[in-house]
Amino acid sequence: MDRVRVAELGQERLDWRFKAVPAEAWGLTVREYLATGPALDRLGTPLLTLDAGALEHNLRTMADWCATAGLRLAPHGKTTMAPALWQAQLDAGAWGITLANFSQLRVARGFGVRRVLIANALLDPVGLGWLVAELAADPAFSCLSWVDSAAAVELMDRALRAAGAERPVEVLVELGGPGGRTGVRDLDTALEVARAIAAAPTLRLAGIGGYEGALAHDAQAGSLAAVSRYLERIAQLYHRLRGDGLLADGAVVTAGGSAYFDQVAGVLGALPQAEVVLRSGAYLVHDDGFYRGISPLVRGAGATAFRSAMHGWARVGSAPEPGLALLDGGKRDFPYDEGLPVPQLVRGRGAVGGTVTAVNDQHAFLRGADVRVGDVVRLGLSHPCTAFDKWTLVPVLDDADAAEPRVVDLVRTFF
Structure with a gap:
């Protein structure tokens, strides 16, 4: 920053x-x-x-947990939209900052954030035109976003061509789940989307994204099992894309909000040649309600809550x-x-x-x-x-x- x-x-x-x-x-x-x-x-x-004191404790606790688990962390900046707190997270070793849309991205660029993960599809032509200018002005700026359909790929490619994009925009295939939020619902369609990305000259396939928190809302056994099944499907997609030569070494695989990041580590942490990135954002502030009841560090995934x-x-x-x-x-x-x-x-x-x-x-x-x-x-x-x-x-x-x-x-x- x-x-x-x-x-x-x-x-x-x-x-x-x-x-x-x-x-x-x-x-x-x-x-x-x-x-x-x-x-x-x-x-x-x-x-x-x-x-x-609580902010400092949470900052160090999460940084230490990720280091021990061998995972990267790109905390979701939308939680606080506070650049000073983003700076503290980056200083503690965060890989980048996650955001959700162009307005949040403009704040991040206003404060010089250089690696941003957008956990969403970026389809607005006006915003994509601005992004093209940002990428051209700062070679060190990296922005990864998501797509979950061939139609989204086509719309991005069209807007980026119209804006005169010279650097390809990095995108992740988003895998979702039944009843969840966005994301491709099956592996075959995800493979088709990945091939569409590979064929678009303005885009580069950089990995896989997903969000398990849309599939569960508590720490009951059935919810934890649903999260694990979903993460296993991400792992299967990773192996299929690697097998088809669509993903290079160091590809980003990202999941993990603030409720189930221990399961992300358990299922995805061992993927070969992958850069596994958590996006937990609420951990820094935590709470006396929802996250206190569901956090992995309350459920026993760490020595310190x-x-x-x-x-x-x-x-x-x-x-x-x-x-x-x-x-x-x-x-x-x-x-x-x-x-x-x-x-x-x-x-x-x-x-x-x-x-x-x-x-x-x-x-x-x-x-x-x-x-x-x-x-x-x-x-x-x-x-x-x-x-x-x-x-x-x-x-x-x-x-x-x-x-x-x-x-x-x-x-x-x-x-």
Whole structure:
């Protein structure tokens, strides 16, 4: 990445655009504000924060796990859309950054990311024209994307020819599964797509892509078996493409979100002459919900589990009836698609019980908790992918469990 461009984020001036930032910080740069040593209590609610110690722990834990397993890691940058966190992941040994579309790719190129894996098909002619210019301007820039049909190959080839492409765009045949998301559904069709890629002068077949997370959503035996069967089909396709001379040594084989990367290692890790790349993205932040329950490092695939690095903070604004409190944070502030926020503690008073039973745009319904109007409740959250998109600037605390947490960084996002 372009370290200078990432460092320049520290010179951005704070103002009303950033809902996490108090008015007392307006007019200061990020660096100037951090130099004041702001405390958590100086920030308003609702609020999303990160924990510095948990981020570092997760970063090193995943890097060490991949090194031991002999796998590459191209973390899915869409989880955070935070260039400073991408830089940390690359510094820890990541092979590249995974993204999903042209708008995310433009952010990555704005910060100089040089190896990008697009876990999607790129068919938009306008975007492909821009990509041609980027590839021509930077010989060190590498971008791999997916295709799952001969029609997609034809559309890409047509758009790239029209844009005057000189460097072939690297693509992966995507293999899917019944009931899953995108991807060729059978090996024979995948072979046809691979041959179409090989025949297109503007494209180069670079490997195979897939996503097992679309086929399972828990860690039950049946789900784990379905994931393994799917990964075995990827291995079969790899051997067929190699046998037909369509894949060279060092071809990329990529799968592995944040839920089943241990199975990717077990099934695909031994493929001969393959560059096996995981795309896990949620590991860096982890959570107190979905990933806490399904992560391989919770299920025994590693000696050390990830730690949740994100928390919500919301204030009790109303207690209109016995057993019910309304918090001032809701769908606009915290993720809710993979489970509702979980109350953990009240600032200054310790652990709290109760349950969040529903969320509106700006409120959470907290029932059965011993709280008073004005209390600030820390919430455990589920699914980082839908947490970051609600915040343009996320404060990082030195220790979210401390009696008086301090803000040590501000993470800028670009959604």
